Amino acid sequence: MRVTFMKRRAATLAAAGLAAGALFAVAVPGTAExxxxxxxxxxxxxxxxxxxxxxxxxxxxxxxxxxxxxxxxxxxxxxxxxxxxxxxxxxxxxxxxxxxxxxxxxxxxxxxxxxxxxxxxxxxxxxxxxxxxxxxxxxxxxxxxxxx
Structure with a gap:
């Protein structure tokens, strides 16, 4: 049961990291053309x-x-x-x-x-x-x- 919770938590953190990265890329203008x-x-x-x-x-x-x-x-x-x-x-x-x-x-x-x-x-x-x-x-x- 504890292993399932750890896998779910890791997946949630990974998804949150990807979403934050995507939001940062859209919200913050880059220097590249x-x-x-x-x-x-x-x-x-x-x-x-x-x-x-x-x-x-x-x-x-x-x-x-x-x-x-x-x-x-x-x-x-x-x-x-x-x-x-x-x-x-x-x-x-x-x-x-x-x-x-x-x-x-x-x-x-x-x-x-x-x-x-x-x-x-x-x-x-x-x-x-x-x-x-x-x-x-x-x-x-x-x-x-x-x-x-």
């Missing part, structure tokens, strides 16, 4: 106007779970060409350089190092993550253009 489990996969290109003086950046990416290497490979392959860059780059004769792969990079690194965003600007906040390979194949590609 929603994209902490996400990575950016795709490609980007540096381009130069005819005079070679002004540099522009064009990227085509998809946000995927950081643990899904297959989805990332599919995103890289799906975004492997310049595609439809902004019309102004076509009209002004931008020459695109070699493709640069983005494989499992953080949203922060992508925003700040590739897109030259200021600290705290996170383009991933406006993206919709593809949670599996099937979603990667059907997800609208996020495209970003950085003017000189």
């Amino acid at each position: 929603a994209q902490s489990g996400s990575r950016i996969c795709g490609n980007y290109w540096k381009g130069y106007y005819d005079n070679g003086q002004k540099e522009v950046t064009w990227s085509r990416v998809i946000e995927v779970p950081k643990s899904d290497g297959i989805a990332c490979d599919v995103a890289i392959n799906r975004t492997d060409r310049v595609g439809n860059p902004p019309q102004e780059t076509v009209n002004l004769g931008v020459k695109w350089g070699d493709r640069q792969r983005l494989q499992n990079v953080t949203c922060e690194w992508f925003s700040q190092d590739v897109l030259d965003s200021k600290h705290g600007d996170d383009v991933c906040n406006s993206m919709l993550r593809a949670d599996n390979v099937f979603q990667v194949k059907n997800r609208t590609i996020s495209q970003f253009y950085v003017k000189p």
